[in-house]
Structure formats: structure tokens, C-alpha cells
Amino acid sequence: MWFNTKGENVRNGATHNTKQDVISAGVIIGAALLAWEGAVRVNQTPVYILPAPSAIAERLWQNGSYLGNAALVTLGEALGGLLLGLAVGIATATLITFLIQLERGVLALAILVKATPMVAIAPLLTIWLGFGPLPKVIITALLTFFPVLINVHSGLHAVDEAVLALFHSLDAGRWEVFRHARWPAALPYLFAALKVVAPLGVTGAVVAEWAGASAGLGRAMWLAYANLNLPMLFAAVFYSAVMSIGLYVLVITLEKQAIFWRRNNALSAD
């Protein structure tokens, strides 16, 4: 053990704490960046093949507001798409839980949506809807929708038989079962989907922007790529990665709030 600070959790027999995580992640990423920098300098790799981290950092510093504005556009599209996909996914899962006869048909349709490659749809949406944010929101929503639907649907059916028997013995209504049992049971499933989907949302918006956009990180990347401005391309990738990580952290924070009843349970606490 490198650090043996106070407040560590014993989990699976190993010591574990957040401070230690941050430090070890920092050390590993720092070492990787140093190796990258060293390799580029020693081999004298041309900047249009692979720029050194220092060159990327320089570009980040010089073009901060240009990239920052582009990132804000992409973030807005990603959040819009995530919220839309989330809303439609939850609504659909709820609907087929109440109207069980729709379940098969709706799930088949959802798989069809899922099976369609987004790379093929993105240019179509751009032709139909233009270069504005709407096609990006739709692409991100399509990416979000399926995992949310499948997970929430599983969660709504993951209620203990004994709990259902209890509600049955009280002749509780379906809405009461939903409110008291099904929906809370689905929350952990919902957040499992969100952890996958939230970082994917940024990527989805960026990919959609490659297909044609008037603003956003994807457009910045595309322009940089067309001009072989690789430091700029990497700087834009950096922004997109930071936003993905940010959304992931946001989801984890919300999860801890939403699934509060697990907080006291040492095994499932993070």
C-alpha cells in the first residue's frame, strides 16, 4: 500500500478510498502522457501524424474560448438527446408494463431502431432537418432510448414475488404497485443504463455533427481534420472526453441520492 490514510473502506478484503483512487489515476495518466511526449520527441514524429501532449495543451490554451463554445453546443445537444431518450424510454417501459399486450410489438420495434446504424441515419437526418442541433438531439435520443427502455423494463419486472403477493393480498391497484414497488425497484436498473448511456451521449452528438453541422465539437474536429490540424483535433477530443467523464460523475452522484436506501449497506456502497 502506498497510502494508508484514515477513512478507508474494507471492500472485498482490499483497502479502498477515493483519495487513493484519484492519486493512483493521476499517476497512471501522468506516466502515460510523459511516455507519449517522450516518444514523439525522440522519434521526431511530424505533428500532422501525432502531436505531442504539450502541443495539444498549447492549442487548448490558445483556442480555449473557440473550443469551449463548441463544447457547450455539443453538451447542449447531448443533454437534450439524453433527456429526450430517457423520457421516451421510461414512458415506453411504463406503458408496456401496464399494457402487457403491447410488450412484444413495442420491444420488436425498439430492437429495429437499435439495429439501425446511427452512422447511416445521421446524414439522412441532416438532409431532412438541416444543420441545426435537432438532428444531433434525435441521434443522441435514439442511442439513449434503447438501453433505458430495456433496463427500466427489466427493473419494473424485478419486483420480488413475495412483495407482489403482499400487494395482491391487499387488492392494491396497479398504479399503487407501480408507485410503491415497481418504480423504486427499477431505479438501480435505470442508473445502470445511464452510466453507459451518459458518456455515449456526448459521442453520439459528436458523431452526428460530423455528418454536417454549423457548430459544435464535431464540426471543430471535422475542420481540424480537413486542415490536418491535429493538435486542434486532439484538443477537441480532450473536451469531449472531459464532458463524458463529467456526465458519468453526475450520474453517479444522482444515483447515490436516488438509491438512498443502499447507503447504509456496506457491500453495495461505493
Next chain:
Amino acid sequence: MNVMLRGVAKTFNGKQAPLVALHPITLDVATGEFVCLIGPSGCGKSTLLRLIADQMPPTAGDIRLNNAPPGAARKAKHIAWMAQNSALLPWQTVLDNVRLPQRVNTAASRQNGQHAALNPADLLRTVGLADFAQAYPGTLSGGMQQRVALARALATGAQLWLMDEPFAALDELTRETLTDEVLRLWQTFRPTVLWVTHNIAEAARLADRVVVMSARPGRIKAIVAIAQPRPRDETSPETAAVIRRLRAVLRESGVNGLNGFCERSAISV
């Protein structure tokens, strides 16, 4: 609430062949009576309880609760159901879990004036968990969770308690404490109780009558009535005689393929 079973049978549609879980059962349980069901594993005790609880329909026969079909009793929230699994909602506090029967299906509650008298906080005090009202079930021990489930069953104000091995997962000591608690509550509220157990001594301590069932397909093998006043001492000669008698009948009923043999005896000790 009295229970009347007339030729109640259940056959499940198995994957290959139909599975006969219960041979026709005929039994009467009087209002306020405490009846224990005992028998080998898989003989259909849970099935019988679930039929009475209106969780599934019988294949044949007639079930009457206060001379009405079980569905009517269930819809009026006259049945309290409790099983080995406490079935608590982990996202609701202990108090909210106990309040649940009064919060759902309020239309039925309004028709039963008596329910309002049972205060969930008082019920928690009754089972000795007043200090844990605001705790979440995940932080309680197994025995405490079953006590919450017991308080919740009482909160329905039901006159029929259907209890399927409610304390089977608990250690001996906790189980004894809790069954004594149930006995006390039964003496206070005087509901009709159908109590499934594997524990012979428990049946001898609790029941007015013990219904002994034979191995699958289940049928009533014997009914042993116990007249002794409670609290009963297991070491007293009378109770010891009941336990011996139950053990003897059970040993016979545990043998599979004892077809055509259905003794019904009422023995008062």
C-alpha cells in the same frame, strides 16, 4: 372469520405431466381458532394457504370464508398474509412499511371501520420496534424484519391470518420469542389463524388443532386437537404426549406412496 374447505384440490400444469399438489381437502376452521398445518416438505401446505388467500384458484372444490368466496375477503382486506420472506420495501422506512396496508386500496379500508383503530406506531411498539420507526429495513436484523412484517400484517386489521412458516428462517431463540409474541397478539385480537410450520414443538405450543398432512400429493392425514390452556410448557406430560403423537403421525405420513390411506382422527389430550 370462519374457513370452510370442501374438497379443495389443486393440480399444477407441469412441463411434462400435470402435478397433483393437493388431493381434495375438506376442513372447517372456526372463527378465532388457531390451526397449525404440518407435513413433509412439498406436501402442499403453501399451496393450500395460497388457495385460501385467493392467490390462485383451486382445480376443484369450494373455499368459503365467512360463507363468501375468498376473493371477496381479500378485496375487503380481511386477509393478512405473511410468509418466510418478510417482503418489506427497502426504500420505505419501517413505519411506512407498517402503514402500507392502510395506504393502499383505501376504498376497502373505508368500509372496515375497525382498521382505523390500529395505529401503525402503536403496532411497532407492540412488536418492540418503536425506536426503529424511521430506520430502513436493510439496516435491521432478520428477526427484526420479520417483526416489522408481523406489525404490517396486523395493520390490515384482518380477521384471518395466513402465515406460511413466518419465522422459519430465524434462529431457535428468536423464533420462540416471536411465536410467544404472536400468541399474545392472537389472544388480544382473536383472529382466525392458519399457521404452516415444520416445527412440531411450535405447533404443539400454538395450536388449538394441528392438521397433519401426508407427503405429496397432500391430503389430511390426521387432525390433533390440543385442549390444554396456554402458555404451554413443552416439558409438561400433556404437551410432551402431543409432541410424541404428532411425531408418530408425521413419521408415517413422510413415507411416499401410502395411497388410499387417509386416517382422520381427533385426539384430545
